[in-house]
Amino acid sequence: MLALIVIMSRSSSKPCVARVVLKKGKTQLFKDGSPMVYSGAVDRIIGRPPPRSGDIVLVADGAEKPIGWGMYNSVSMFCVRLMQLEEEATRDLSCALNMEKLLETRINEAIELRKSLGLPSASTNAFRLVNSEGDRLSGLIVDVFGDVAVIASSAAWVEKYKPEVEASVGRIDEINYINWRPSSEVLKEEGLDASNYKERDPSICPQRTKVTENGIFYAISLEGQKTGFYADQRENRQFISTISDGQRVLDMFCYSGGFALNAARGGAVNVIGVDSSLPAVELAKENIVLNNMDPGRITFLREDASEFMKGALSRNESWDIVILDPPKLAPRKKEL
Numbered sequence: 001m002l003a004l005i006v007i008m009s010r011s012s013s014k015p016c017v018a019r020v021v022l023k024k025g026k027t028q029l030f031k032d033g034s035p036m037v038y039s040g041a042v043d044r045i046i047g048r049p050p051p052r053s054g055d056i057v058l059v060a061d062g063a064e065k066p067i068g069w070g071m072y073n074s075v076s077m078f079c080v081r082l083m084q085l086e087e088e089a090t091r092d093l094s095c096a097l098n099m100e101k102l103l104e105t106r107i108n109e110a111i112e113l114r115k116s117l118g119l120p121s122a123s124t125n126a127f128r129l130v131n132s133e134g135d136r137l138s139g140l141i142v143d144v145f146g147d148v149a150v151i152a153s154s155a156a157w158v159e160k161y162k163p164e165v166e167a168s169v170g171r172i173d174e175i176n177y178i179n180w181r182p183s184s185e186v187l188k189e190e191g192l193d194a195s196n197y198k199e200r201d202p203s204i205c206p207q208r209t210k211v212t213e214n215g216i217f218y219a220i221s222l223e224g225q226k227t228g229f230y231a232d233q234r235e236n237r238q239f240i241s242t243i244s245d246g247q248r249v250l251d252m253f254c255y256s257g258g259f260a261l262n263a264a265r266g267g268a269v270n271v272i273g274v275d276s277s278l279p280a281v282e283l284a285k286e287n288i289v290l291n292n293m294d295p296g297r298i299t300f301l302r303e304d305a306s307e308f309m310k311g312a313l314s315r316n317e318s319w320d321i322v323i324l325d326p327p328k329l330a331p332r333k334k335e336l
């Protein structure tokens with residue numbers, strides 16, 4: 001049974017959902033779960049009037065049989081972000097072709113999954129609640145820092161459904177503040193000019209917050225890099241604390257000092273953190289004070305990584321442990 005066609009025929013409010021028909025041999029990738037339907041995979045689009053950016057569309061195989069539905073974008077190289085596959089819609093019709101309901105369901109699933117992983121826990125109140133494709137919400141990231149949720153949007157549909165996303169996240173008991181952070185550069189490629197979008201409203205969300213992770217406190221600037229904190233390195237940061245006793249440690253690309261602080265807490269005799277960003281280094285220095293650490297054993301320097309390494313080489317300096325957590329070296333093809 002084709003659940004999506006049944007829904008369409010029953011619902012007078014969705015009378016003309018266009019169909020994006022894939023080229024022969026191009027469907028498996030999407031049936032297997034990749035949500036980004038790139039333009040090169042599309043054979044034709046059926047629908048009068050043709051779909052506009054932000055419309056819900058069906059994605060169909062070469063025989064025009066729907067394999068799922070998603071959000072259309074006429075500008076992006078990903079012309080559809082698949083939101084739900086046909087088989088899932090067949091199992092539970094409640095979310096089929098219904099973005100509001102689907103969003104609420106997916107975000108609730110993400111909350112339950114994190115709870116099953118023990119997040120938040122006694123050892124941390126900083127974690128990624130929604131991880132874009134990983135939680136089948138391509139383009140949406142939600143990080144939780146204590147009672148603040150930072151929402152990073154990198155898809156046009158996320159901006160379109162901003163009120164619904166905020167409402168779903170706002171229903172979480174622990175959350176008192178929401179900070180919306182559009183990824184301007186990526187959204188440009190989605191056809192949105194996000195350069196003048198208002199970010200944090202200081203009367204609604206503070207500029208700073210504080211979290212704890214593995215017994216270390218971190219000041220977070222909600223205007224800082226990405227969402228403000230690299231929650232993904234939690235386990236690696238903790239690992240460093242277990243191998244640092246008596247070691248000399250270099251934390252290259254240190255941001256707010258996470259690896260360095262863990263090394264110092266783990267008994268390192270000397271720790272240096274290096275980052276080219278002044279706000280990052282200031283935050284890292286603030287975190288030394290916040291954690292009552294000995295400033296004689298831990299130093300943060302604002303310097304370019306290559307320059308620092310050239311200097312270290314000429315000074316014949318070496319370390320027992322070197323952590324390298326660099327930014328993307330070639331974020332896009334043209335920079336290769």
Ligand SMILES: C[S@@+](CC[C@H](N)C(=O)[O-])C[C@H]1O[C@@H](n2cnc3c(N)ncnc32)[C@H](O)[C@@H]1O
Binds near residue numbers: 274
């Ligand atoms: C992925 S983040 C590091 C996150 C950090 N390890 C943590 O656990 O929070 C990469 C860092 O590299 C810094 N960075 C970028 N280019 C740099 C360069 N040329 N030299 C030094 N630092 C750089 C950025 O400012 C950013 O803080």
